[in-house]
Amino acid sequence: MTQTAPLTDDTRARRNVIVLVLAQAILGAQMPMIFVVAGLAGSGLAANACFATLPISLIVIGSMLSATPVSAIMQRYGRRVGFLVGTTGGAIGGAVGAYGLYTASFPLFLFGSFLTGIYMSAQGFYRFAAADTASDAFRPKAISYVLAGGLMSAIIGPQLVKVTAEAMVVPFLGTYLAVIALNITGSTLFLFLNIPKPPIPSEDAPRGRTRLELLKTPRIAVAVICAMVSYALMNLVMTSTPLAVVGCGFGPGRAADVVTAHVLAMYAPSFFTGHLIARFGAERIMGAGIAILAAAGVVALQGVELPNFFIALVLLGLGWNFGFIGATSMLTSAHEPHERGRMQGLNDLLVFGGVTVASLASGGLMNCSGGDAQTGWTSVNLAMAPFLVLAAGALIWLVLRQRRDAA
DSSP, X not given: OOOOSOOOOOHHHHHHHHHHHHHHHHGGGHHHHHHHHHHHHHHHHOSXXXXXXXXXXXXXXXXXXXXXXXXXXXXXXXXXXXXXXHHHHHHHHHHHHHHHHHTTOHHHHHHHHHHHHHHHHHHHTHHHHHHHTOOTTTHHHHHHHHHHTHHHHHHHHHHHHHHHTTSSSSTTHHHHHHHHHHHHHHGGGGGGOOOOOOOOOOTTSOOOOOHHHHHHSHXXXXXXXHHHHHHHHHHHHHHHHHHHHHHTTOOXXXXXXHHHHXXXXXXXXXXXXXXXXXXXXXXXXXXHHHHHHHHHHHHHTTOOSHHHHHHHHHHHHHHHHHHHHHHHHHHHTSSOGGGHHHXXXXXXXXXXXXXXXXXXXXXXXXXXXXXXXXXXHHHHHHTTHHHHHHHHHHHHHHHHHHHHHHO
């Protein structure tokens, strides 16, 4: 966004939303694909089972480290260039990962996963790009619609896994070749994106708040905390899910079905989440998200039958949707256009930093905290509790502060 006056005509914003929805659906399909197979492939390549989920952790680390430079590229050269950097990273990461599988090299496979993180980081900015040309009224809906594109990726990705996982002699090699194809073909979508490149600021242009000043702003601080907790806990549990499902006696196909249900629950509510935020406010929707995440943990702790996995992962996806979209909507309304690159990059650095810790912890909790898959799964879900308390406490503090200020 380059203008400071309120936007009223959302024609261009709606066109951009269509492009970003398609990008989320087509390019975004690679993320559920990789999250389904990376841990399983890692368990076959790693010398120690505790490192089975390390490939997923490397994706998140790559995303965390890419967030600030990708945001800076977008601020300087525009969203289109930044998104093309992301698809380039995704294609190269898929190629290196495929070669790592072909040569049975775990370090190469990890390096490919790290490069895939560049795509994951760029995909995280789809939601912010949707808000760039949107009016205040349309902004939460635009963010929500773009994330709803993940509904199609939830179907496309796991189904491609079923087709490609055993398509070649080397397990999962076909999946990574499909990832390369998705990045190459999907990158053409950004040719139709129409978001003005931010102008080079003049000497007397407002510089905005520093990163520390931004983080000291109550609405920004709480938005970042809730986004971190929502995304990190979703990743903590989802990363371990394929290992838990297979470890409890079900096949990889069932694991893919559970992940499909989870990703559908992540994105399907996006068709109405923006409307709920516009009606009830971001704070209430974020609070509902935190409560639903807690319910997911409770269901998961009741047993390891397929219905438990399905219900828990559906609740996990729904809780992430409310918590993360609510936090994103709150954040975009709490900073100025000239602070966009600084704040959005910082937000995703912190969010994916939390996700990195969660993904690293996930493998250790799942594989090294007990003697069997059920014990590990219990440890993963119990680990959610303190972070849910943190997010709920921060949100309650903000609401009470706002009521006090209003009085």
